[in-house]
Amino acid sequence: MWEPTKQAANKRLQSFVSKAGKIYAARRNIDAGAGQHANVSQLSPWIRHRLILEENVLAEVSAKHSFSSAEKYISEVFWRGYFKGWLEHRPQIWTWYKRNLTQQAQQLESDADLSRRYEAAIDGRTGIDCFDHWAEELVKTGYLHNHARMWFASIWIFTLRLPWELGADFFYRNLLDGDPASNTCSWRWVAGLHTKGKSYIARPANIEDFTLGRFKPTGLAEQAIALEEPELSVPTPPQFPSEDFPSDRYGLVFHDEDCAPETLALPNLPSAALALSDPSPRSVFSTASLARDFTSNAVREAARTFETDTGIQCVDCNDSNWSEILEDWVNSEELDALATVRLPVGPTRKRLLNACSQLSIPLIEITRPYDRAVWPHASHGFFGLRKQIPGLLAELELC
Numbered sequence: 559m560w561e562p563t564k565q566a567a568n569k570r571l572q573s574f575v576s577k578a579g580k581i582y583a584a585r586r587n588i589d590a591g592a593g594q595h596a597n598v599s600q601l602s603p604w605i606r607h608r609l610i611l612e613e614n615v616l617a618e619v620s621a622k623h624s625f626s627s628a629e630k631y632i633s634e635v636f637w638r639g640y641f642k643g644w645l646e647h648r649p650q651i652w653t654w655y656k657r658n659l660t661q662q663a664q665q666l667e668s669d670a671d672l673s674r675r676y677e678a679a680i681d682g683r684t685g686i687d688c689f690d691h692w693a694e695e696l697v698k699t700g701y702l703h704n705h706a707r708m709w710f711a712s713i714w715i716f717t718l719r720l721p722w723e724l725g726a727d728f729f730y731r732n733l734l735d736g737d738p739a740s741n742t743c744s745w746r747w748v749a750g751l752h753t754k755g756k757s758y759i760a761r762p763a764n765i766e767d768f769t770l771g772r773f774k775p776t777g778l779a780e781q782a783i784a785l786e787e788p789e790l791s792v793p794t795p796p797q798f799p800s801e802d803f804p805s806d807r808y809g810l811v812f813h814d815e816d817c818a819p820e821t822l823a824l825p826n827l828p829s830a831a832l833a834l835s836d837p838s839p840r841s842v843f844s845t846a847s848l849a850r851d852f853t854s855n856a857v858r859e860a861a862r863t864f865e866t867d868t869g870i871q872c873v874d875c876n877d878s879n880w881s882e883i884l885e886d887w888v889n890s891e892e893l894d895a896l897a898t899v900r901l902p903v904g905p906t907r908k909r910l911l912n913a914c915s916q917l918s919i920p921l922i923e924i925t926r927p928y929d930r931a932v933w934p935h936a937s938h939g940f941f942g943l944r945k946q947i948p949g950l951l952a953e954l955e956l957c
């Protein structure tokens with residue numbers, strides 16, 4: 559279903575774009591089952607790794623539909639930029655999530671009841687047929703419809719009473735589109751932590767309607783439990799540091815957060831290019847091979863495209879020792895600086911900044927105009943960003 563190439567992403571966009579208007583708005587909430595998701599674009603694995611850019615998707619949709627008929631689809635695409643920007647304003651959320659996850663993984667070892675309930679949930683053995691079906695679909699395909707993700711997360715938190723972080727981790731290490739911002743923030747949104755006190759309760763009638771009668775669950779929680787967490791600090795607007803290159807002799811580094819380096823506005827072509835992926839697990843638990851392979855092949859695809867477009871050979875490294883690899887490469891290529899696409903909050907940012915901190919040359923992060931324009935509007939609720947969408951589309955020349 560999802561081949562990690564730009565061609566496959568474009569092909570999917572072309573086959574979907576005619577439906578991105580009123581048809582999408584009317585049918586997008588229906589989850590007809592695995593292999594039956596043509597009512598939504600299913601572009602998320604490619605968009606997540608930027609094998610296709612939000613700008614391309616929005617421009618293509620705007621060329622075929624009026625804003626009013628495609629508004630629903632367009633605003634869904636902006637939800638991704640919203641969550642990315644929201645996390646940029648509050649990086650501590652990612653730190654807390656990782657810390658809590660580590661503690662809960664330890665608790666699984668000492669708490670037999672928690673461990674039994676957790677294993678039943680991820681193996682699809684809870685006896686709640688829709689939930690068990692989605693657990694299996696996720697593991698088998700690496701994808702779930704948005705509505706199924708909402709129902710699944712809600713049942714996980716409020717009916718099964720499992721910690722939300724363990725559920726977010728189960729998604730993150732199985733989804734082809736597993737993303738630190740979209741995934742963590744969406745789980746927090748369902749849990750009532752994103753908009754304080756506003757949680758999402760999965761209703762049996764809603765599940766029955768929108769799964770076209772495939773499921774009629776009983777015994778689901780009717781009330782949300784209030785989850786607690788420490789007060790968040792005041793959001794800090796994302797900074798966009800200088801992108802001045804100290805020298806022409808720089809190396810370009812690619813990673814899983816952005817696999818379209820050939821579309822960057824660079825002052826001059828780099829002297830060398832390096833594509834880095836990491837085979838180590840995404841969390842304390844193992845990563846599904848479907849998700850791991852999609853990511854490493856997406857980075858490889860970036861390297862191949864860049865080489866073809868520029869003629870510059872790109873070294874492709876799938877190895878966890880980024881510090882050593884970078885040091886050897888910088889020395890052998892005699893580089894004066896490194897450049898990379900802006901690293902959003904998440905594990906790749908942490909890993910690459912750690913590796914670069916041991917080098918004596920600067921790392922220049924190039925922020926895409928789309929992120930530079932969207933993120934500042936993601937300080938609070940989505941409504942604040944939604945009001946800006948027509949203006950953003952015009953500013954970015956996407957309509």
Ligand SMILES: Cc1cc2nc3c(=O)[nH]c(=O)nc-3n(C[C@H](O)[C@H](O)[C@H](O)COP(=O)(O)OP(=O)(O)OC[C@H]3O[C@@H](n4cnc5c(N)ncnc54)[C@H](O)[C@@H]3O)c2cc1C
Pocket residue numbers: 586598599600601602603605606634635636637638639641702703704705707708711729730733735736737738740741742744745748
């Ligand atoms: C609990 C939970 C976890 C999620 N985890 C992820 C994740 O790890 N990665 C991820 O990309 N999305 C995540 N989502 C958001 C959403 O479910 C998927 O983006 C969407 O289902 C992907 O299918 P699609 O491409 O057919 O979407 P479409 O409906 O066709 O939407 C088009 C594009 O808009 C973006 N988008 C749509 N809805 C959302 C949303 N609510 N939040 C952010 N972006 C959105 C995606 O890039 C998507 O490809 C999560 C949602 C929930 C409720």
